[in-house]
Amino acid sequence: MGNVFSFQLSCDTIISRCWDCVAGQVIYPCHLEENLAGLNTALDELKERRNDVETEVNIAVQQKLRPLDEVRGWLSRAETMINEVQLLIDGPEEIKNLCLGGCCSKNRKPTFNFSKKVAKRLRDVKDLKGKGDFKVVATEAPAPSVVQRPSDSALGLESMCNKVWSAFEQKHVGIIGLYGVGGVGKTRLLTEINNKIGVLSGGFDVVIWVVVSKAFYIGRLQDDIAKRIGLFNGIWSEKTPDEKAIDISEILREKKFVLLLDDLWERVDLSKVGIPVPNQENGSKLIFTTRSTEVCGQMGAHKKIQVQCLPEEEAWKLFEEHVGKDVFDCHPSIRGLAQEVAKECGGLPLAIITIGRAMACKNTPEEWKDTIEVLKKSANLVFPNMGEEVYPLLKFSYDNLQNDMVRSCLLYCSLFPEDFQIDKEKLIDFWIVEGFLDEHDTISHARNQGHRIIGSLIHACLLEGVYDWSIKMHDVIRDMSLWIACTCEAEKWKFFVQAGYHLTRVPEGGRWKGMRRISLMKNEIKNLTEAPNCPDLQTLFLNDNHQLKVIHSDFFQFMCGLKVLSFRNCHLITKLPVGIAKLVSLEYLDLSFTGIRELPIELKALQKLKCLNLSCMYCHITIPRGLISGFSKLRIFRMIVYSPLDEAVEESNECLLEELQCLNHLNALSLSVTSAFALDRYLNAERLHNYTEDISLEVLKDSMQLNILPLANIKSLHSLAVASCESLEEVKMEWAGEGRMTKAQNRIQTSVIVTQYCFQSLHKVIMINCSKLRNITWLILAPNLRNAFVEDCNKMEEIISEIKLSEVAELVGTLTPFETLKYLTLRKLPELQSIYWNALPISCIKEIHVQNCPKLRRLPLNSNSANGNKISIKGEEKWWKELQWEDESTRNAFLPCFIAI
Structure with missing residues (x-):
């Protein structure tokens, strides 16, 4: 029975397998078309899943994450699967051989094999697609075992x-x-x-x-x-x-x-x-x-x-590296003196580096000898047992300044916020009023001294030049200065500086007590209500508080010693409280860029006022008659408007000329002239010409022509603006001499005439919104021009016109325009085609800024202009690409200079 049973089982198995074989021969081909369609769909879905995973991986990589190994493996398998399936679908001939809906074929065996592959691949693709559903595709990349750190030279170590x-x-x-x-x-x-x-x-x-x-x-x-x-x-x-x-x-x-x-x-x-x-x-x-x-x-x-101080030989190598070997070539005795200075540093690397850098510009033996004497006196005080690591060493440069005047000027710069660009002229005005500078007969002489001090501080690497007109203080130098003013010499200076702290209210009154100079610049203070008790306060900076609206009348009640008050750029302030009259010691008041509409008559109590700045107000300001003339000690007055005036305000401001002429101590003047009549009155007020530094000719609505030459008589004129003169068609250069000269007379007199009618001191020219003006050829009469700004002059075709210049040849002689120009800005000049018809030797130029001047196809530059020039050319990409050049080499020379805006 066992044998029979075994035979029966084997027969069943054989029959089953035979049936499977027979059924398979029919089932696979019968479902081939259906499976092919399914395989195409599954393949598309796998591709979509593959693309999605790759996108997630790419995003993760950009975020510095590391893709998981299983994700990388799946993507590799998916790519292989996609390629293999694509070949399976695209290659064989079995589809063509199918008949009777796929159940019979001209060639059964190949069709069966192909059908079976399709069915298997369909299962494989679906299975692989299902495994590609990742919740996370990447993880944080493992940190490197060591992070390399930036390092200076290890010389000596x-x-x-x-x-x-x-x-x-x-x-x-x-x-x-x-x-x-x-x-x-x-x-x-x-x-x-x-x-x-x-x-x-x-x-x-x-x-x-x-x-x-x-x-x-x-x-x-x-x-x-x-x-x-x-x-x-x-x-x-x-x-x-x-x-x-x-x-x-x-x-x-x-x-x-x-x-x-x-x-x-x-x-x-x-x-x-x-x-x-x-x-x-x-x-x-x-x-x-x-x-x-x-x-x-x-x-x-x-x-x-x-870690000990460096031995003498190593110390000298480090010192030599930071001074620079070229300094030692200036005089044969400097090297020996430098070695003495290096010894005085005691081998302390930070002192060697700091003092070495400070001495890098000392080119005379006398400077080195003086340094040795200073170090011998102060080295024992500065280096051993330092309370701080850097500041006392930097203080060497501070102590090494020429005198207390220069040191005071440096510390004063720390009242401004970090990275703040400080206007040189305004800074010097502060120094003058604070009494830091020597007494001078004229502001001009005081300014010269101020600029010399700024130069010495830049030379000592304690200030940094930004533009010709501005400087800034390095953060570390500023911190060192505040450390000196608030720690080392706290009793002398009594600084309280919270500039750029994002304050919304002033510090509580108790913190003002005993302070002499307070800076709350660049905050978000909204009102000044509390009356702080600070009778010793001399300087208060509230500049750049753009949220400041309200000043309570009692705020100034206990500031009887205040000398300097600045609200510059607090544009939401619309009125001054009458309580400002209590500032009887005030000498400097800056209200520029505020929204104040009227000066209170109570200001007449400020009998010590020396500087009043009312420039660039955001609305028209009315000044009571007799107020300005009542400031008998006023030395600096600024009132540049740059905006149209209504007739009442215009009439009021024209009366200023009479009042200004009554001021015996006035020494620096910036003024807006708003009509041809006012210009005539100003030109007749010769006393004012001696100290006019800035003039703005604005809204000359009754003038189609302007003769610029009478203004050349103003020898102290630094800045000239012509703004919003929409009727102005021509700026003339009419020589006041009788008749015309012969060529022989011209040769003799040209140098005299050019000298007489040149704007020798003019450094800056601004032309804005003069819509009918076609050229400004008169700029050739400004041989020392450094900054030219032209904007919104719709008909301006040329800056310097060749035809116009030929008409005044006897006047201009051999003058060449823009020889000293550093900054040229041309904006919104739709008809401008030429700056000058030839290339210019503009060796001083630093920046050319061109914007919305579509017809300007050439710059006055050639291959010679490129020699040694480090110039920035700013403009639109389209304009730059369409510029025409003398030759390809010139274009290539200036290509690195372009900055897209």
Whole structure:
């Protein structure tokens, strides 16, 4: 029976398999067309899924994430599958051989095999597509074991670096303490070790750098370590210090780490932070820097290494590098004197670097000898036991300034916000009123001294030039200056500076007491209501508080000693309180760029006023009659309007000419002239010509022509604006001589005439909204022009016209325009075709700015203009591409100069 049963089972199996075979021969071909359609659809869906995953991966890579391995593998398999299926669908002839709806075929066996492949691939594609549904495609890339840190030259530290590295490589040394005075190069040395580990030493899982500093607390140290080892996430901040310590410890116990702690001032309890103590067993390392050998002992350092000042030879090399060897070639004795200066630095690297840079522009033996004397007197006070690391060393440059006047001028610059561009002229005005400068008969002479001081401060690297008209203070120099004013010389200066602090209200009154100079510039203060008690206050800067609207009348009640008050650029202020009359000591009042509509008559109480700035008001300002003439000590008056005036205000302001002529001490004047009648009156007021610095000719609505030559008589004129003169068609240069000269007379007289009718002191010209003006050829009479700005002159065709110039040839002689020009701005001049018909030797040019001047196809530049010039050319891309050049080499020479706007 067993045999029969076994035979029966085998027969069933055979029959089943035979049936499967027969059925398969029919089923696969019968469903081929259906499976092919399904395979095409599945393939498209797989491609779509592949594209989506690739997009997510690309986005992740841009975000510095690392794609998961399973995602990379799936994408690779998907790509292979797509290629294979595409070949399967596109290649065979079986589809053509099908008949009877696919159940019969001309060639059954190949059709069966193909049908079977299609069915299998359909299952495979669907299965692979299903596996491509990833919730996450990438994760954060593992941090590099060592982050290379930027480093200055390690000149002079080579032997010390080798010493530390030798200790680092010793297996039994787990903790190394580097100690030494401030400025000796500990941080620079630690940086070198960090970078050397990354290059030379393998086997460490992670190198962690943390700056500890004097303001150390465990939480911040834990956070910095957590960021480096990948623990700093959303819930990290919610954990207690103990929980953080446990998490850090669990990670670092499994790693071989190097921990670099810079600037320790006290012991750090490693267990509370979560740091396993480095030792020979775990192979980890801890290196820290400190100024105290006691801290080395408290930290349990296995090796204490003193970072000492440089030996004489190394110190000299470092000093020589930062002074620059070319200085030593200026005089044969400088090298020997420089070596004495280097010795006075005591081998302290930071002092060597700082003083070396300060001496890089000293070209005479006398300057070096003076430096030696200064260092001999102050070195013992500055270098040992420094309270700060940098400022006392920078203070050398401050102490080395010429005198207290220059030092005062420098500290005053720290009243302005960080990175603030300080207008040179306005700064000098402040210095004059503050009494920093010498007494001078004229403002012009005082300005010359002010500019000389600015130059010396720039030369000493304590100020930075931005443009010809502005400077700024480096952040570190500003901090050093405030440190001096608020710490070293606090009793003398009594500064209170919160400029750019985003304050919405003034500091409470108690903080004003005893202060002499307060700067609250560039904040968001909205009102001045509280009356602070500050009788010693001399200077108050409230500039650039754009939210300031309300000034309470009592605000000035207890400021009887205030000399300088500035509301510049507080444009929401519309009126001054009558309480300002209590500022009986006020000498400087700046209301420029405010919205004040009328000056209160109570201002007549300010009998000591020396400077009043009413320029660029946001609305028309009315000045009571007799107010200006009542300021008997007024020396500087500014009132440039740049906007149309109604007739009442115009009439009021024309009366200013009479009042200004009554001021015996007036020495600097900026004035708007708003009609031909007012211009005639001004030209007849010869007394005012001696100190007019800026004139704005505005809204000359009754004038089609303007003869510019009478203004050449104003020898102190620095800036001239012609604005909103929509009727003005021509600016003439009509020589006042009798009749015409012969050519022979012209040759004799030309030099005299040119000298007489040139604007020798004119540095800046502004032409705005003169819609009928076709050229400004008269600019050739400004041989010292530095800045030209032309905007919104719809019919302007040429800047300098060849035809116009030929008409006044006897007047202009051999003058060449723009020889000293530095900045040229041309904007919204739709008809402008030419600046000048030939290339100009504009050797001083720094910037040409062209915008919305579509017909300007040439610049007055050629290959010679490019020689040695570092020029910026700003304009639209389209305009630049369509510019025509003398030749291809000229175009290529100026190509790097272009800046698209």
